[in-house]
Amino acid sequence: MLSEKLSLPFFDADDFHPMENIEKMRxxxxxxxxxxxxxxxxxxxRIVDWDEKGGGVLACSALKEYYRQVLVPISSESVQWIVLxxxxxxxxxxxSGRKDHFFGKDLIDSQFxxxxxxxxxxxxxxxxxxxxxxxxxxEKLDYK
Numbered sequence: 001m002l003s004e005k006l007s008l009p010f011f012d013a014d015d016f017h018p019m020e021n022i023e024k025m026r027x028x029x030x031x032x033x034x035x036x037x038x039x040x041x042x043x044x045x046r047i048v049d050w051d052e053k054g055g056g057v058l059a060c061s062a063l064k065e066y067y068r069q070v071l072v073p074i075s076s077e078s079v080q081w082i083v084l085x086x087x088x089x090x091x092x093x094x095x096s097g098r099k100d101h102f103f104g105k106d107l108i109d110s111q112f113x114x115x116x117x118x119x120x121x122x123x124x125x126x127x128x129x130x131x132x133x134x135x136x137x138x139e140k141l142d143y144k
Contacts, residue, residue, distance in 0.1 A: 001134045002134050002137060003057035005138060006141075006143065008054070011056055012059050013039075013058060013060035016043050016046070017039050021039060033064075033066070040062075040071055043058070043060065043071055044070060044071050047072065051078050051079075055078065064115075064116050065118065068081070080121070080141070081120060081121030082121060082124065083118060083123045083124070084125075084126050084133070085117070085123065085124070086125060088109070090126060090127065091126075122137065124137075
């Protein structure tokens with residue numbers, strides 16, 4: 001929805017996982033830091049490309065500060081961090097509603113265990129509607 005409003009392409013970080021990561025998650029095994037590093041570096045390279053082409057909207061579970069630093073290794077004026085948060089129960093419910101996705105709700109606990117909430121960026125509770133969250137983001141971006 002945000003990418004449509006901004007007329008920017010949307011990218012889902014899950015689409016960039018190597019097959020080994022996908023298979024591991026399909027089997028209900030959480031990824032560790034070494035599983036994620038090549039995935040994060042690949043996305044980081046793409047962020048530079050997207051920026052050069054005018055931008056994009058990326059959905060990514062950059063759970064740790066280290067992951068966010070790998071994604072954007074230098075300070076970038078063009079990257080705006082948007083942090084969506086909610087209860088474990090709500091997120092499990094939403095994950096359960098996805099069809100044919102390799103990430104199951106049983107992996108949510110492991111993500112909550114390692115999540116380091118950044119003290120920067122814009123934070124939104126997913127109990128708000130998607131429309132309300134996007135409207136608030138557009139207001140913060142001063143988008144007309």
